[in-house]
Amino acid sequence: MDILAILEDHIGFIERFYNAAAEPFETTLRKIEAGEEPFVPQYAPGDHDGPEYLAEWMEADACLRVVGSSSLGLLQKALRDYLREFVEREGGPGPKKSGESWFDHHCRFLEENTLFCWANSPVPRGQIEQINLSRNDFAHDSILGST
DSSP states (O other): OOHHHHHHHHHHHHHHHHHHHHHHHHHHHHHHHHTOTTOOOOSOTTSSSSOTTHHHHHHHHHHHHHHHHHHHHHHHHHHHHHHHHHHHHTTOOOOOOTTOOHHHHHHHHHHHHSSOOGGGOSSOHHHHHHHHHHHHHHHTOSSTTOO
């Protein structure tokens, strides 16, 4: 089984999903900001209490953030599955240290038991870890969309 090919397929799907799901909300935002139909300004500047179409803009923006957060969750899952499969194929991950996250646990195994070195990676460890942390912020947030 080619687990890298599976990861690449998942990432390609996530990209296509995000682009398709985000498009209507991006279009709404663009049309509001450009004053295009159906968001043509109806009031003269200063005649309206607040920006026109603010509610529509805020909803489209919130929807776009949810699509992004959902895509981030899918990406985190794909990366976690890939890392788990790779580490298991290499004979690990072995015992977990107290307080160690799953990511730290797998990274420690790679660094101690393979030729893998983060310094040679095209993506720094911190960026991969940020995907996990950002996904956690969204998934465990008490109010949808506040993160």
